Structures are given as structure tokens and as C-alpha cells.
Amino acid sequence: MSRSHEQPPLDRTPLDEPGFERDLARLAKALGHPARVRILRFLLSRDTCMCGDIVQHLPLAQSTVSQHLKALKDSGLVQGTIAGPRVCYCVDRQVLGRFRDLVGRLQPCLEGDPDCRSPLDQEVEP
Amino acid sequence: MSRSHEQPPLDRTPLDEPGFERDLARLAKALGHPARVRILRFLLSRDTCMCGDIVQHLPLAQSTVSQHLKALKDSGLVQGTIAGPRVCYCVDRQVLGRFRDLVGRLQPCLEGDPDCRSPLDQEVEP
DNA sequence: TCGACTCATCGTGAAATGACGATAGGACGG
DNA sequence: CCGTCCTATCGTCATTTCACGATGAGTCGA
Numbered sequence: 397m398s399r400s401h402e403q404p405p406l407d408r409t410p411l412d413e414p415g416f417e418r419d420l421a422r423l424a425k426a427l428g429h430p431a432r433v434r435i436l437r438f439l440l441s442r443d444t445c446m447c448g449d450i451v452q453h454l455p456l457a458q459s460t461v462s463q464h465l466k467a468l469k470d471s472g473l474v475q476g477t478i479a480g481p482r483v484c485y486c487v488d489r490q491v492l493g494r495f496r497d498l499v500g501r502l503q504p505c506l507e508g509d510p511d512c513r514s515p516l517d518q519e520v521e522p
Numbered sequence: 523m524s525r526s527h528e529q530p531p532l533d534r535t536p537l538d539e540p541g542f543e544r545d546l547a548r549l550a551k552a553l554g555h556p557a558r559v560r561i562l563r564f565l566l567s568r569d570t571c572m573c574g575d576i577v578q579h580l581p582l583a584q585s586t587v588s589q590h591l592k593a594l595k596d597s598g599l600v601q602g603t604i605a606g607p608r609v610c611y612c613v614d615r616q617v618l619g620r621f622r623d624l625v626g627r628l629q630p631c632l633e634g635d636p637d638c639r640s641p642l643d644q645e646v647e648p
Numbered sequence: 649t650c651g652a653c654t655c656a657t658c659g660t661g662a663a664a665t666g667a668c669g670a671t672a673g674g675a676c677g678g
Numbered sequence: 679c680c681g682t683c684c685t686a687t688c689g690t691c692a693t694t695t696c697a698c699g700a701t702g703a704g705t706c707g708a
Contacts, residue, residue: 463697585668
């Protein structure tokens with residue numbers, strides 16, 4: 397199909413369909429709270445997994461931290477596996493890399509990228 | 523100062539102080555909604571500014587779009603200047619670049635970056 | 649089996665967010 | 679000046695988010 401003859405694909409289409417916008421928004425929303433940024437940084441600092449002594453590094457109650465961890469898990473940025481009595485969390489670097497990629501794809505022309513197409517034509521490739 | 527002897531700087535410190543976490547969280551939160559992602563993409567697609575016919579490209583009421591624009595302006599990602607009867611919005615590519623930088627700094631070791639320090643030591647340089 | 653420990657979930661309440669219609673204000677063009 | 683157009687803001691409402699304490703479910707060590 398010759399896309400260039402039609403209207404750009406973002407015209408009034410629903411906002412919560414799978415694709416670039418929804419995926420980027422979900423990942424960004426997951427990082428849209430400083431507590432979750434800190435959790436991610438903490439998990440990345442030990443590149444091995446670490447269990448919920450994350451709580452020791454946050455000025456929040458344990459239940460609140462658990463909620464933030466759930467948000468991070470729902471976004472896919474963090475995985476949790478049961479390891480005996482405790483739970484072992486670790487960052488899914490694939491997903492984090494995808495987030496970085498989506499953000500970078502937002503602004504392809506910042507530093508004179510040669511193959512710099514309009515961001516409207518750039519969709520996700522699953 | 524020999525930082526490595528002290529406790530890591532993210533220990534239970536307040537979450538909303540200026541710095542890496544707060545800045546990244548604010549920018550991420552601004553992009554944490556698909557409508558705002560679309561607005562940013564739209565503004566980037568015309569690299570010249572464009573006024574509020576953004577509304578024509580979103581399935582939302584004008585007042586709602588205005589709210590989202592306000593959120594983007596508050597985050598610094600978008601600037602709005604009055605141009606006659608209409609308002610001219612454009613992306614602050616500096617801020618967007620900073621966002622991209624903060625996200626990239628989160629995960630310095632993804633592709634074997636040689637100077638790969640712990641993200642705990644990396645703070646923002648204003 | 650019985651505690652001790654770790655973590656998730658529930659219930660709750662305050663606050664923020666997202667959406668809308670209606671309204672107000674400012675800048676042209678007549 | 680007066681209407682018109684564009685945008686911001688207001689008021690409202692439903693929903694979500696954030697935070698907490700309390701409770702529950704699970705796994706080990708004793």
C-alpha cells in the first residue's frame with residue numbers, strides 16, 4: 397500500500413491501540429514516579445537480582461514499595477521470580493533497551509542522523 | 523571525596539529532591555500518556571512550530587488537548603509562544619535530548635559501554 | 649509443627665489525573 | 679467597534695494513583 401498518498405496514520409485514531417504511542421506511554425508512565433526510578437536504579441546497581449530490601453533504600457512503607465514494584469512488573473521493566481522465602485527482582489534489560497530505543501526514535505534528527513525519516517512513519521517492530 | 527567508602531547516595535533520601543530521579547520521573551510522567559506522545563510526535567513531524575490544530579489529530583476535546591499541552595509545557599518538553607491570534611507550540615529539543623540522555627544513563631552497560639560506572643554515581647550535571 | 653521472616657494483597661482515604669462542556673479572554677478582520 | 683476565531687481556564691465528575699496499616703499466604707529453620 398502506498399502510504400504516502402494517504403493521511404498520516406495518527407489522525408484521530410484511538411489512543412490506546414497497540415503501537416508506538418501506547419508502548420512508549422506505558423513505559424514512560426512506569427518511570428513517572430521518583431520511587432520507581434530509584435527502584436530501577438537500585439536493581440541495576442546490583443546487576444544480579446536483589447530481593448525486597450529495596451524497602452531499606454526507600455522512605456516508604458513496605459506495602460507502598462510493593463505497589464510500585466507491581467507497577468514496574470506490569471510494565472515489563474522488572475521481573476520477579478520466587479527464590480525460596482524471598483522474591484528476586486531484576487530488570488529486564490531487553491525492555492529497558494526497548495524503552496531507550498522508543499525514546500530515541502522520537503527524535504531522530506537531533507544529531508543529524510542521515511536516515512532521518514519522519515517519526516510518523518516509524519512504527520514498532522515487535 | 524572517596525565515595526566508595528560511604529553508603530550509596532540513594533539511601534532513604536527524600537524522593538522529590540532535585541536530581542536524577544526527580545528529573546527523569548517528571549519527564550517520563552509527561553510522556554506517560556499516549557495523547558501526549560502523539561502530540562510530541564506531531565510537533566516533531568513539522569519541525570517548524572504548529573498551532574493548536576493538534577486538536578484535529580486527536581480524538582479528544584479541545585479543552586482536554588489544552589490540558590495535555592499544559593502538562594507538556596510544565597515538563598519543559600514543549601514551549602508555547604503567542605503568535606498573533608493563535609499559539610505556536612514547538613518541542614524544546616534540548617529538553618527532549620536531556621530526557622533521552624537520562625534514560626540512556628540509566629543503563630550504561632547494555633552494549634558494553636567501556637566507561638560503565640555504577641548508575642548510583644551518576645548524577646545530573648545542570 | 650511452630651515460629652520467624654518475606655512479600656502480596658486488602659481496605660481505606662487523600663490527592664492527582666483525565667475527560668468533558670461551558671465560559672472567558674485576546675487578537676485580528678471587517 | 680463588533681463579531682469571529684483560537685486558546686486557556688473553570689467547574690464538574692469518574693477514575694486512578696499514592697500512601698499507609700493490617701492482614702494473609704508462603705517458605706524456611708528450629
